[in-house]
Amino acid sequence: MRRSYRSKVRIYADIISSVLEQGEARVTAIMRDANLPYDRLQRYVDELCAKGLLTRRDAGGPLYSVTEKGSEFLTEFKKFERISRAYGIHL
Amino acid sequence: MLGALTLIRLDAILELISFFICAAISAGFIRAHLKLKVGVFLWLGAGFGLMAGAMLARSLYIILTLTVERGFARPLQPLLQLYSIELFYSIIRVSAYVLFIVAYLIPLVRERVELGLGAVPPLLVIYNSTFEIISAALLLYVVIVTSVNWYVRRSAGSSLIAAGFWALILSHVAFFLTPLSLLLYFLGHGLQLTALILLALGTVEAGRG
Numbered sequence: 543m544r545r546s547y548r549s550k551v552r553i554y555a556d557i558i559s560s561v562l563e564q565g566e567a568r569v570t571a572i573m574r575d576a577n578l579p580y581d582r583l584q585r586y587v588d589e590l591c592a593k594g595l596l597t598r599r600d601a602g603g604p605l606y607s608v609t610e611k612g613s614e615f616l617t618e619f620k621k622f623e624r625i626s627r628a629y630g631i632h633l
Numbered sequence: 634m635l636g637a638l639t640l641i642r643l644d645a646i647l648e649l650i651s652f653f654i655c656a657a658i659s660a661g662f663i664r665a666h667l668k669l670k671v672g673v674f675l676w677l678g679a680g681f682g683l684m685a686g687a688m689l690a691r692s693l694y695i696i697l698t699l700t701v702e703r704g705f706a707r708p709l710q711p712l713l714q715l716y717s718i719e720l721f722y723s724i725i726r727v728s729a730y731v732l733f734i735v736a737y738l739i740p741l742v743r744e745r746v747e748l749g750l751g752a753v754p755p756l757l758v759i760y761n762s763t764f765e766i767i768s769a770a771l772l773l774y775v776v777i778v779t780s781v782n783w784y785v786r787r788s789a790g791s792s793l794i795a796a797g798f799w800a801l802i803l804s805h806v807a808f809f810l811t812p813l814s815l816l817l818y819f820l821g822h823g824l825q826l827t828a829l830i831l832l833a834l835g836t837v838e839a840g841r842g
Contacts, residue, residue, distance in 0.1 A: 618669065631737065
């Protein structure tokens with residue numbers, strides 16, 4: 543079956559959505575939800591933390607949570623995704 | 634004549650309303666780009682922005698021509714001016730449509746590249762897809778002018794020049810689509826070479842008189 547392409551912004555949204563659903567999430571849970579291998583997820587998570595969309599704390603391993611900026615990003619993404627879908631463009 | 638001019642003025646007012654709608658859509662897409670940094674939104678925003686700009690320029694120009702210059706000494710002059718702005722408007726609108734096509738093609742091209750289905754990576758480093766499509770959009774005006782010139786003159790020189798610019802614009806489109814197939818890269822080069830040969834032949838032919 544052909545693998546469907548996800549843009550970077552969609553992967554960001556998938557990761558934030560996964561973390562938001564769990565409140566605080568570990569890498570393994572995000573990997574499963576966002577369907578990403580460890581190395582790629584780590585890169586994206588680092589980018590999201592650098593952008594201030596996620597925060598990291600240590601609790602026997604890294605635990606991630608969504609910042610207010612991250613929640614706003616997800617809301618904006620969902621809104622613009624609906625618009626782009628209406629135009630026939632998939633993000 | 635005056636009835637037709639009144640109708641054009643009404644058309645300008647309707648276009649002014651269209652401008653506000655178009656500008657709002659453009660602003661929405663630009664905002665989406667600023668928020669999410671997605672290039673597609675920038676292209677759509679630029680396309681709608683270009684359309685909005687053309688609409689505003691056209692409607693204001695028509696309103697000014699028909700309202701401020703009311704008592705024209707020569708009634709034909711405003712019609713010539715209207716014809717000019719109409720031509721400008723059409724070219725800008727076509728350019729906006731080119732941007733829309735780019736917006737729809739970008740995800741397709743990017744997907745092919747990301748999935749490793751595209752041409753060899755070094756080619757993608759050498760050729761900037763965005764630059765290629767901008768070149769094509771800029772050449773569009775020249776293609777239109779040379780095609781109209783050929784249609785009017787019907788001379789061998791003008792037909793070669795027009796064909797040359799058509800080949801040149803198509804070469805840029807082929808380069809833009811290179812990530813879809815490596816064949817398009819060679820097609821682009823073939824078209825570019827053909828374009829230059831046609832332009833050289835056209836210049837020589839025109840020089841002969």
